[in-house]
Amino acid sequence: MSTLGFNEEQRDCLQEIINVAMGLASDKLARFLNTFVHLQVPSIALVGASHIPAEFENRYQDTEAALVSQGFFGNEGVRGEAIVLYQMENAHKISALLGYEVGDVSEIEMLTDISSILTTTFLNGLADQIENSLSYSAPRVLSSAKGDMSSLLKNTSFHWEHALKVDISYQLIDHSFNCDMILLIPGEAVTNIQRILDRILEEY
Amino acid sequence: MSHTWLNSPILSQLNSGVIVIDDEYQIHYLNAFIERHASMQLSDVKGKSLFSVFADLPEAWLKRKLMSVLDLNTPAFSSWEQRQYIFKLPHLRPITSSSQYMAQNCSMLPLVSEQTEQPLICILIEDATDAFVYQQHLSKTLIELEKANRQDGLTKVLNRRYWEEQLKQEIHRAQRYHHPLSLILFDLDKFKDLNDKYGHLGGDFVLIQLASFIGSLLRDSDLFGRYGGEEFGIILPDTGLDGAVEVSERICQAVADYPMLFNQQTIRVSISMGVSELLPKQHLLHDDLIRCADMALYNAKRAGRNRVCSYLAGETEYQKKVN
């Protein structure tokens, strides 16, 4: 897993920005769900998008998993696609917390809502720190039967060049809910982000 | 409650609905699209609750979604694929489905009013009816395609491939739950002669008629398929040998008594039937069960046709034809 494109300082800056965004998102989520969210430092890595399917194959190979994708667009060329992946049993845990009762809404709707909340609160936190603002497209669900994750990911990510893999583990009190978030960004956006990071670093 | 920033000509021309409400669900604004489609005037509904102005909104669900927008300051979405519409608005395009309401994609966006810092929500409604109708057509086509994949084109019973798949599954199920399972194989007696006498059209006609007739004698759970040209199979779940033989004899008799009218000629046919029950120890593959039923069918032919024969336990070879 390389940090292609980012130097040490930029990487550190990006990690810090993401940590803070995670903190903001977790707090919002915790208040909304009326529970405590244990924060773990998300690990981030910049990888070539073609490597993504293999990376997740292992984790999701034998389970029923789902994938929700949502596009985001901001100023200064910051744009991409955010993908949230989870195991279905995890999704059921958080839906109970969101106040859904069994049979209340369709599974797809529940997944869409959760993903949208996780994605947009996190990305908004990110945008705030880089003095940007983002708009979002409606989330799309691509759930998968067992073992299908790899081909789903291939179809989704093949036309993006780079992927920023942010490994998030939300742990809710008394439950453990885990999901992976991947931010897929096109080549030009990486350059734009680097520029923004440099600008932030210059201030210090 | 006056928002001059909402008087933009763009909003009045926009081909999507815009509704602005506050954190108590009171309407601050709706654009011309909504006024026209919902037959209302902004001046009449301003300040009223969204739920009193629009009939039949999914209140609990919508409130929860709107609250999340305010609490988290993030957008929420609803697609027509999950919920066909939120607001019951008629549309003007004719559609083949039973619905007369506009299919909608809705976005709920957080706003801050410039004057009062009061949190507002903008509900954006996009007409997705075209996509909805297209999807319905597509679904119908796919269902028909799938049916075609399973059906025998001529007789409309299950085609061989699908029928054999089902047989495998039924065997598996019967073994798993220790239920009995029986198989009937039958074919038309002297079908070649029939074809020679009435032509292939006559032959086809008979197959179609017979398949339909026999199908009507079966239970919903029985699986009726075309195994060969004039050969058919029936899978009888939860049925032991005695039951299967009884059913077969009834069918055999009914077929013999069934007159079919073709080109003003009356055609009668008879069938020979072989029956076998699943013996889990002996029948390890579905082929084994078929072979046993086939042996029984062969015996029925040899014994004079127009009859039912059941597989004799222990029989392993086709009996040689007695001259």
Place this chain on the structure above:
Amino acid sequence: MALPVLICDDSILARKQVRKSLPESFDAEFQTASNGLEALSILRTQEIGLVFLDLTMPELDGVGVLEAIKAEGIDCFVIVISADIQPEMKKRVMELGALAFIHKPVNEDKLQSILKQYGLI
């Protein structure tokens, strides 16, 4: 006399941000640590008056540092600066003896008013 200050955070950027948020008039001698273990080894061997402490760090996290400070009776003020801003965490940190809790990104005015409040500037 210059106040010995320890800035503890695994992010270079964050450490710089804290530095930058402090008033120019603040008379201090700065040291840095990038994880809890490093921080403790400095705290145990030197006189430190004020610690700016991040919570999420490798090796030993902020809570671990606070617990050690309390257990070992190390004499210093601790201001927690963290991305984890949930009320529960805040409460926990204050119970462990922190002077104040500031959330990231650091607000200059907030930081300065706290320092003033405790007579550090």
